[in-house]
C-alpha cells in the first residue's frame with residue numbers, strides 16, 4: 001500500500017510548566033497540512049526501511065522501526081514491514097515528520113494484520129515512543145495537552161492556505177526545551193489553560209508559540225527570518241513546534257532565496273475510517 005504521511009503545524013503552543021519527569025506540559029492546537037512524505041509499505045518477515053534521503057537513519061533509531069517493534073510487542077504478532085520512505089518533510093523543523101511516519105506505519109501494520117488492534121489501542125500505545133505520534137492518529141485537528149499525547153479531537157477549522165518556510169539550519173527539540181530553563185513547578189488548573197482554545201475558536205487568530213523565545217535565543221538568525229517574512233506581506237508568521245520552520249498566513253510571498261525551503265500548503269483532515277490523502281481535503 002502507498003500512504004501519505006503528512007506534516008503538522010502548531011497554531012498555538014503554550015508551555016504550561018515543567019514536570020518532575022523532565023518533560024514539559026504543553027497545551028497546543030495541532031493541525032495537519034498537505035505537505036507530506038509517501039510511505040510504500042508491504043508486509044514482510046523482517047523490517048526493512050529504505051529512504052530517498054540518505055541522511056535519515058533507517059535502523060532502529062527511525063520511528064518507523066520503533067512503531068513496528070511497538071506493534072509486535074503489544075500484539076505478540078510476528079509481522080514486519082518493508083517500507084520505502086519518500087521524504088519531503090524537512091527534519092529538525094517542528095513539522096512532526098518522524099512522528100507522522102511512525103503513526104502512518106502503525107496504521108498500516110494494523111491494517112495488514114487485519115485490524116487486530118482498536119484505534120484507541122494504537123493511540124495509547126503510540127505515546128510510548130514519542131509525544132506527537134498520537135496526534136497524527138486523530139483526524140487532523142486536535143487540542144493536545146500533557147506532553148502532547150492527550151489528544152482532543154476537534155472539527156476541521158476553516159480552510160487556510162499558508163506557506164511553510166524553513167531555513168537551512170535545524171533545531172534539536174530537547175535543546176530548545178532545555179533553553180527554556182524551567183524548573184519543575186505546580187501546574188495551573190486545566191480551566192486556566194483552556195482559555196487559549198476558547199480564544200482561538202472565538203476569533204480564529206490566536207496564534208502564538210512559547211518555544212519561539214528559546215529558539216531565537218539559540219539561533220538569532222531565526223528572529224531575523226521571522227522579521228523578513230513579516231515584511232513580505234503576511235498577516236501571521238509563526239514558528240511551528242520547536243522549529244526551525246515557520247508557517248505564514250495571508251497574502252504575502254516569501255523571499256526568493258535558494259537557501260530557503262518554501263512550499264504552499266493547506267490544512268488537511270481525514271475521515272474516521274480512511275488515512276490522510278494529499279488531495280482529499282474534505283473528510284469524505
Ligand code: C5P
Nearest residue numbers: 022023024130131132147148173174177
Ligand atoms: O517525546 P519526544 O521524543 O517527541 O520528545 C523529544 C524530547 O523533547 C524529549 O526527550 C524532551 O527532552 C523534549 N520534550 C519535552 N516536553 C514535551 C515534549 C518533548 O521536554 N512535551
